[in-house]
Amino acid sequence: MKRLRRPSRLPIDPYLVLLLGTVGLAALFPARGTAADVSSGASTAAIALLFFLYGARLSTREALDGLRHWRLHLTVLACTFLIFPALGLAARGLVPVVLTHPLYQGLLFLTLVPSTVQSSIAFTSIARGNVPAAICAGSFSSLVGIVATPLLAAALLGGGGGGFSGDSLVQIALQLLAPFLAGQVLRHWIGGFVARHKKVLGYVDRGSILLVVYTAFSEGVVQGVWHRVSPARLGGLLVVEAVLLAVMLLLTWYGAKALHFGREDRITIQFAGSKKSLASGLPMASVLFGAHASLAVLPLMLFHQMQLMVCAVIARRRAQDPPPERDRPVDPDPRYGRLTGDNVPS
Template sequence: MPRWSDVPVLRRVEPFVLAVLTAIAVAALLPAGGAVATGLGWGTTVGVGFLFFVYGARTAPAEALRGLRDWRLQGSIALATYVLFPLLGLLLVAATGRFLDGGLVAGLLFLAVLPSTVQSCVVFTAAAGGNVPGAVVGATASNLAGIGLTPLLAALLLGSAGAGPDAGSVGRIVLQLLVPFLAGLAAGARIGDRVRRHRRPLAFLDRCVIVAVVYSAFSLGVRRGVWQQVRPAEVAVVLVCAALLLAAVLAVAWWAPRLWGACRADRVTVLFCGSNKSLATGLPMATVLFDPHVVGLVALPVVLYHPLQITVCSFLAGRMSPGRS
């Protein structure tokens, strides 16, 4: 098992977080407009479709199915991701929603229904001495389930309020997310090994597409004057809500598995896989699920939660490392 000093999580993640924050700052000062905005919109649409094709191509269904045999571990991760998180999100929105713009409320609930990350969860689990195969399967299964569950839960939680996905979202999900993903899954037998061998350049392309999505979404918000409606106090409330969500889920994810007699390694796995939310999946999904004029606001809670979870989970993984002196 790797020592924490051998797993430079922060060094790998920080450039990406910085790039996302830079994209927001550039959009605030120099928002894309006219032909640039149109070209960027088409480019991000194609890029998001390509991302989900790659997600499908690099998925190994047989390996994932073998790992699903540990139903208590995988069930705990799924419950934390798709039941505990949404319930806590609803409670927070009930307590703070009257202080927030509707787009930010939608963003908090959207954050709560996102799937888990994969890479970060596995790295944190390995560093803390957890069940690494269980983390790989759990995080992968979370992302696979999220293709269908995230839009469904978003529609259930947000549809009645008029801020959630509209009727046309179903078609957009099928065409832009599900079809490329299934195509990649079908092509995985032929190109899966090559995709996994070229993980690093594809990961770089993945990040570039996400940064472009952030810039496009926030540019549109600036051009339409959306951000003039958001007060600094609202951003502070969203940040506090994100911190409370993370703290509550971490506490429950660590202690609840004791009810079924989970060993320490499995508790570590649930802790990280159940508390992390995927920025890489969430932002592309937001562009498909929500109307363009609210995407920037919806994305803000996700953007704020990501560096928070990385910082806190990096600290916890370092403290829990079996090799820590």
């Protein structure tokens, strides 16, 4: 019997290290006065640019082609925007014994953001799952999340410290939806440029998110919100998030089996349906929560690293499973090809 190899190392995301460094910079040198105004304005522009590039990258034709596997996509969307929020609402019973109210709001917000795209594709590929479906599922989730996340946040978080109002939804439309639609409209002319300069524009993406994080955490430091979080509360938050991730991993795997999906589709549903996007969640939180964004994004940042570490181990174990000869009812679009663990986006 072939013995399973343990991964040589767990994936500590280098970008998360940069994010934590940005948090440390904001703690030591928060933007104040005029600097805070400049930082806030630059952050707003960065968010608009970020979603403009999202729109310019998303191929409408490929997204429509992926609709033929609609059962899988609906399952992923249900996990992301129905089951996850339901578990987040159930965690309300942990306040105030385990979680403070601000930490709970951040936890609930993390359950509302869309799924990841890049890491879902990477782990699906490593585990020998349905990679084309993972590409489409992640794209659909991001697209739906631009509208669904703010609406769910307004409905579930309400006025309980999040500051949601009609003005907040207008801000979402102006800062997120309008740039995204502009990117889609202009994609015919700039899509080739965006594809050719993908690596450079990736740095723009990540730099924009770092600026958003610095601005949000600076506001939190200036207002003294970090004095409300104790090490014991952070420990409780980590335990709650570990349970949340474990429940979603089990539900997506065995739930997909109960729905009669094949092995490759079950892998795709597990990785796309159990994960949350840091790249989408951070700018959304900045718009939705304003000065409270620093605490709101903390649960998402912790969950992001946790999901990477756990899913990396699961993906490597799934890769050792002998696949059935014929397990998936729908063949992938040959234009996508088969990605490997060495050539997927990180």
